[in-house]
Amino acid sequence: MNETNNTDKPVGAAPPKSTLHLKRPVEQGTVRQSFSHGRSKAVVVEKVKRRVLGPGEAAPVAAPAKPAISMVPARPAQATAVPAKPASSAAPPPKTGVVLPTLTAEQREARARALLDARVREEEDRKRQSGEAEARRERESRERIEREAAEARKREEELRRAQEANFRRQSEEEARRRLAGGEPAPGPSVPRKPLPSGAIPPAPAIARAATGEEEARVPRRPILAPLVPQKVLVPTPRPARGADQRNRGRLTVANATSIEEERTRSVASFRRRTQRLKGHGAQDQKEKIAREIVLPEAITIQELANRMSERSVDVIKLLMRQGRMVTLTDVLDADTAELIAEEMGHKVKRVAESDVEEGLFDRPDEEGAPVPRPPIVTIMGHVDHGKTSLLDAIRHANVVAGEAGGITQHIGAYQVVAPGGQTITFIDTPGHAAFTAMRARGAKVTDIVVLVVAADDGVMPQTIEAIRHAKAAKAPIIVAVNKIDKPEANPQRVMQELLQHDVQVEAFGGDTLAVEVSATKQTNLDKLLEAIALQAELLDLVADPERSAEGTVIEARLDRGRGPVATVLVQRGTLRVGALVVAGSHWGRVRALLNDKGEAVEAAGPSMPVEVLGFSGAPEAGDRVAVVETEARAREIAEYRERQRREKAAARGPAVRTSLSDMMSNLKAAGHKELPIVLKGDVQGSVEAISAALEKLGNEEVLARVIHSGVGGVTESDVTLAEASKAVIIGFNVRAHKEARDLAEQGGIEIRYYNIIYNLVDDVKAALSGMLSPTLRETMLGNAQILELFHISKVGTVAGCRVTDGVVQRGANVRLIRDNVVVHEGKLSTLKRFKDEVAQVQAGQECGMAFENYQDMRAGDVIECYTVEEIRRTL
Numbered sequence: 116m117n118e119t120n121n122t123d124k125p126v127g128a129a130p131p132k133s134t135l136h137l138k139r140p141v142e143q144g145t146v147r148q149s150f151s152h153g154r155s156k157a158v159v160v161e162k163v164k165r166r167v168l169g170p171g172e173a174a175p176v177a178a179p180a181k182p183a184i185s186m187v188p189a190r191p192a193q194a195t196a197v198p199a200k201p202a203s204s205a206a207p208p209p210k211t212g213v214v215l216p217t218l219t220a221e222q223r224e225a226r227a228r229a230l231l232d233a234r235v236r237e238e239e240d241r242k243r244q245s246g247e248a249e250a251r252r253e254r255e256s257r258e259r260i261e262r263e264a265a266e267a268r269k270r271e272e273e274l275r276r277a278q279e280a281n282f283r284r285q286s287e288e289e290a291r292r293r294l295a296g297g298e299p300a301p302g303p304s305v306p307r308k309p310l311p312s313g314a315i316p317p318a319p320a321i322a323r324a325a326t327g328e329e330e331a332r333v334p335r336r337p338i339l340a341p342l343v344p345q346k347v348l349v350p351t352p353r354p355a356r357g358a359d360q361r362n363r364g365r366l367t368v369a370n371a372t373s374i375e376e377e378r379t380r381s382v383a384s385f386r387r388r389t390q391r392l393k394g395h396g397a398q399d400q401k402e403k404i405a406r407e408i409v410l411p412e413a414i415t416i417q418e419l420a421n422r423m424s425e426r427s428v429d430v431i432k433l434l435m436r437q438g439r440m441v442t443l444t445d446v447l448d449a450d451t452a453e454l455i456a457e458e459m460g461h462k463v464k465r466v467a468e469s470d471v472e473e474g475l476f477d478r479p480d481e482e483g484a485p486v487p488r489p490p491i492v493t494i495m496g497h498v499d500h501g502k503t504s505l506l507d508a509i510r511h512a513n514v515v516a517g518e519a520g521g522i523t524q525h526i527g528a529y530q531v532v533a534p535g536g537q538t539i540t541f542i543d544t545p546g547h548a549a550f551t552a553m554r555a556r557g558a559k560v561t562d563i564v565v566l567v568v569a570a571d572d573g574v575m576p577q578t579i580e581a582i583r584h585a586k587a588a589k590a591p592i593i594v595a596v597n598k599i600d601k602p603e604a605n606p607q608r609v610m611q612e613l614l615q616h617d618v619q620v621e622a623f624g625g626d627t628l629a630v631e632v633s634a635t636k637q638t639n640l641d642k643l644l645e646a647i648a649l650q651a652e653l654l655d656l657v658a659d660p661e662r663s664a665e666g667t668v669i670e671a672r673l674d675r676g677r678g679p680v681a682t683v684l685v686q687r688g689t690l691r692v693g694a695l696v697v698a699g700s701h702w703g704r705v706r707a708l709l710n711d712k713g714e715a716v717e718a719a720g721p722s723m724p725v726e727v728l729g730f731s732g733a734p735e736a737g738d739r740v741a742v743v744e745t746e747a748r749a750r751e752i753a754e755y756r757e758r759q760r761r762e763k764a765a766a767r768g769p770a771v772r773t774s775l776s777d778m779m780s781n782l783k784a785a786g787h788k789e790l791p792i793v794l795k796g797d798v799q800g801s802v803e804a805i806s807a808a809l810e811k812l813g814n815e816e817v818l819a820r821v822i823h824s825g826v827g828g829v830t831e832s833d834v835t836l837a838e839a840s841k842a843v844i845i846g847f848n849v850r851a852h853k854e855a856r857d858l859a860e861q862g863g864i865e866i867r868y869y870n871i872i873y874n875l876v877d878d879v880k881a882a883l884s885g886m887l888s889p890t891l892r893e894t895m896l897g898n899a900q901i902l903e904l905f906h907i908s909k910v911g912t913v914a915g916c917r918v919t920d921g922v923v924q925r926g927a928n929v930r931l932i933r934d935n936v937v938v939h940e941g942k943l944s945t946l947k948r949f950k951d952e953v954a955q956v957q958a959g960q961e962c963g964m965a966f967e968n969y970q971d972m973r974a975g976d977v978i979e980c981y982t983v984e985e986i987r988r989t990l
Contacts, residue, residue, distance in 0.1 A: 151381040258382055261389065407462045410452050417443040419452050423461050430455060472752060475697070475741045476665060488658040488721040489530070489538040490651035491560060491684065495584070496567035497575035498545070501597040504634035505567060506543050509644070528669050528684055528724030529711045533644040537651075540722045542669065542684070545804075559737075560667045560684055563650050564590045565643075566618075567597050570604035570631070574612040582616050591654075593646050594620060594629040600636045658721035663742040664690035668698050669724065671733040671799040673827030679703075679730040683719075683740050690719045690742065695749050696727070699738035700757040702749040703730040733826045736799040788817045788886050790879070791842035793833050794824040795849050801872075802826060805847060808876050817886045819879055829855045829866060838862045843882075847875060889985040896980040897921020897958060903974055905963070912970045913945065913963045916978060923962065923980045924955040930979040931972065942967045943980065 149155045218226075408422050416434075420427040427443055433455060434441050447455070453463045494502045510531050527543045542561060564585040568578055585592050594613065596606045610620050610629060619625025628646045632639045670682040681698060683690070690696070694705050706729035708716045719725040727740075731753075734740075743749045792809065796802035802824050809819045823836055829844055829851035835858070837844050844851075844859070844866040851859065851866055859866055869875040899916040907913055916923075925946040931939040945965035946953055956962040964978060 151383065153381070254382075258385065262385065265389075403460055405460050405462060407464055408456045409464050409466055410449050410456070411466055412449050413446050414449075414452050415444055415446055416441060419447065419455065423456060423459060425459060429459070433458060472755070475743070475752065476739060485657035485659050488656050489540050489723075490562045490647065490654070490656055491540045491542065491722050492563045492565055492647055493542045493544060493561035493590075494565050494567060495544055495581035497569070497572070497577040497581075500567050500569040500572065500575075500578075501634045502567045503543055505595065505597055505632065505640075506541055508634045508637050508640055509541070527711075528682060530723065533648055534641055535645070535648055537648050538722075539644070539647060539651075540684070540724060542724075559588055560669070560686065561588065561590050562654060562656060563647060564588075564592050565595050565647070566592050567595045568609050568613075569598045570596050570606045570609055571598055571601045573605075573609055574616070579616055582618060586617075591650055592618060592627055593643070593650060594618065594627060595643055596629065596631045597634055599631045599638065600633040606631050656722075658687055660689045660720050662688040664688035664694070664696075664719075664740070665742075666690065666740040668734050668736055668738045668740060668799075670736055671826065672797055673733045673825075675828065677728055679728075679733040681727045681730055681734055681740075682724060683727045684724045685719045685721055687721060688742070689721075690725070690727075690740075692717055694742045695744070695746060696730075696740055696742055697749050697752050698730065698734040698740045700753050700760055701730045701732040701734045702743075702753045705729045733799055736803060790817065790819045790883055790886065791822045791837075791840045792819055792879070793837045793842050793844045794821050795829050795833060795844070795846050796824075796826060797848035799826050801847055805845075805872060805875060808872070809879055812876070812880055813883050816888065817883045819883060828852055831855050831858055834858045834862065834864055834866075837864050843867065845869065845875065845879075847872075884987075884989040887988040889987050892984045892986055894982045894984060895921065896927055896982060897923050899923055899956075899962070899964065899978045899980070901972060901974050901976045901978065902961075904972060910945065911965060912972060913947075913965045914972050914976075914978075915961065916964050917961050918956050918958045920958050921980070922955050922957055923964070923978075924982075925953070927980050927982055929964075929966065930981075931966070931969075932977040932979060933973065933975075938976075939966070939969050939971075941969055 144160050145157055146160050147155050147157045404424070406423060408419075410419075414422075416430055417427055420430045423430075431441060431443075449465060453465065456463050494506055496502050506529065510529055529541045529543070531539055531541060533539055564581070566578070566581055566585070568574060582592070594610075596609050598604055599606060610623060613620065614623065618627055620627045620629035622629060628650065630639055630643045630646055632643055664685055665687040666683045666685040668681050669684050672680055674680050679701070683698075690705065690708065692705050692708055696703060696705060705727055707727075708719055709726040709728075710716050710719075711724055716725065743752070794802060794805060794809075796805060806821045806824050809821055812819050822840055822842055823833065825833075828849045829846050831852070831854050833844060834851075834855050836842070837859075844864060846866060846868045848870050850868065856866070858864075867878070869878075897918055898920050899918045901914045901916050903915040905913045905915060923943070923946065925943055927943055929941060929943045930937050943964060944967040945963065946956065947963040948956060948960070953962070966972070
């Protein structure tokens with residue numbers, strides 16, 4: 116603390132040269148301020164001492180009500196007091212021996228403004244300090260009430276525990292005295308029962324809690340530290356040394372110097388303890404935000420919680436209250452997810468997984484005006500009625516020469532130009548019974564059906580089936596009566612037979628066109644084309660070539676050099692090279708387009724069949740083809756269809772056995788035998804037709820099961836699968852790769868090749884017939900009666916018998932009948948006539964007979980002798 120001593124000068128001394136300033140003496144000191152959380156800070160306190168006026172000196176008029184107190188960080192500082200303004204400018208200066216300069220009007224106005232600003236600031240500081248003090252008092256009062264309540268609860272708990280301990284101690288002493296046979300100890304007749312949890316303590320405890328005799332008073336700490344430290348007296352006793360060492364906190368200078376002040380718990384520490392006891396229940400709940408949730412058909416709990424911005428634990432708790440035990444990775448259906456989202460206050464927008472296909476097909480024509488398109492004509496009929504030969508004659512080609520066995524086993528699409536210059540698209544379908552699906556696909560994509568019926572054969576089963584397909588597709592029918600050049604041809608009989616199936620030709624008063632043709636002699640082919648052109652004109656076939664393309668997969672195969680190749684019939688729009696296409700569960704970018712003559716084209720318009728290269732895999736025959744805008748959507752659609760295909764396969768049941776043991780166990784459980792087959796074909800349609808034909812073979816005892824089918828040659832993976840499942844590999848118009856052949860030879864796997872479906876089906880049928888259990892047929896030989904029993908060493912019991920009817924043969928099956936009940940069935944091991952072994956004994960003769968592994972025979976038993984014949988069964 117510094118003091119400034121002023122020495123008075125004698126009156127009349129010469130005035131100093133410089134301007135004199137009046138400075139008040141200043142006292143300066145350092146005070147350490149402590150905070151509730153254990154921290155402390157040193158501040159500098161300055162106090163301006165008042166000057167003692169001597170006799171004859173006038174006191175200043177304007178003086179502050181309080182000494183100016185400033186609180187700044189501890190650093191060297193010097194405070195300068197502003198002299199007070201005199202009461203009157205005209206008053207004479209005091210005679211103190213010091214000459215004071217007179218103030219100008221501007222200086223007086225500046226000093227007045229400064230004093231006025233100081234008063235305003237003091238008033239604002241006073242109001243702010245009073246508001247802070249009031250808030251501090253309210254906070255301390257609230258905290259004091261909470262502490263008192265907590266201490267009261269603590270005292271209640273301690274009192275309850277003490278009463279329980281006293282009651283237990285008294286009970287134990289009473290029990291010990293009673294066991295020892297002594298009298299009960301003197302004391303209250305009825306012991307005090309312990310207070311239950313939450314009960315009200317006795318009145319003295321309540322009184323002590325109300326008066327607060329044992330409560331510690333937390334000293335009020337003002338924002339501005341006082342000049343003189345205040346002492347706080349705490350009536351509560353000091354804690355034990357160990358507890359004090361544990362709870363004293365960090366050792367600071369303030370803790371070391373403030374000996375008289377008792378350390379208490381800070382407000383922040385008490386608040387944290389209260390929050391822990393209440394489980395953070397006092398925290399303010401955030402405002403809930405309702406969101407619009409997009410829900411697919413299935414969603415996991417984790418994804419649902421993320422979309423709602425909720426905790427996964429809350430979703431699981433809600434499901435557990437409903438009685439469902441789930442985890443984060445469990446999948447919920449759309450209905451359950453919607454209920455949960457609405458329960459938690461969110462809105463739901465349902466979307467289906469199939470929405471990815473929305474707008475893919477059958478979009479309206481908007482880009483250009485429709486123009487006429489070529490008609491699509493499908494050739495249908497019974498096998499070997501001349502469908503392909505008729506198409507060859509129209510195309511001036513020789514397609515039938517390339518077909519194995521002279522029958523069509525593939526579906527083909529071609530374009531020809533009629534004599535009138537009109538282009539016509541022809542689709543040739545096979546007539547074999549196994550190719551029903553191919554004929555159905557041909558009828559779906561067609562505009563006109565040409566029903567080919569042989570004049571010498573008439574209406575056959577596949578002819579009737581073709582009529583049904585055409586009527587289901589609502590396509591007009593043109594009857595082509597073929598083979599009219601044969602001597603036994605009778606076209607009138609064919610037309611009469613068609614009447615039985617609701618096909619009435621024009622010659623019989625109907626509306627169905629009929630043309631008598633001959634494919635070999637090329638008779639009336641122009642009339643057939645004219646009839647097709649007339650029917651197409653009546654249908655008024657138009658299409659928009661400027662829109663995006665749509666079509667149908669007619670056939671698909673896997674070419675080793677070119678990859679997957681699909682024969683696509685474009686129905687709407689124009690398909691161009693480079694377009695992104697989707698067909699079934701496969702997609703790709705069109706790398707090349709080939710017409711029916713094998714020529715590369717840049718675009719394919721409506722009703723034009725082309726081969727498309729660029730698919731990721733061989734699509735299914737009959738899949739619809741569409742052009743998409745982006746690769747992302749193409750991949751999304753293909754993945755969705757692949758998931759659908761897997762789900763359908765899983766719903767039908769597992770077709771592939773993982774191991775031989777699993778397959779045999781399933782066979783025993785099912786009670787039938789299976790012939791596993793791995794089928795590979797050249798085109799998708801043939802594989803589909805053969806699989807359907809094989810599935811129809813068999814009965815309740817044996818059946819053929821195609822465990823894997825595909826397009827392309829036989830690969831190593833096919834051989835590995837066949838080896839694991841003991842299956843037979845069948846290749847239809849394909850061959851095995853060299854590596855697959857070597858692997859099959861090492862594993863002993865048989866690979867059979869076929870190019871005609873008749874032979875394939877017949878061989879599989881014969882194999883299934885061999886798996887059938889043979890039929891057993893019994894043939895009676897004769898009967899014998901036991902007259903007497905003989906026991907022979909090294910032979911056993913031998914029955915002396917007489918053959919009553921028929922013959923008895925050695926090694927035949929026998930039954931031992933006693934009192935008309937069969938007691939044993941076995942084989943005859945010994946047949947003797949006197950002492951000689953004989954092969955058979957006739958009726959009326961006596962013989963000795965012995966059974967295999969059976970000795971319990973009695974006199975009077977009847978022996979029945981018979982043979983069993985096995986008869987092989989066929990499908």
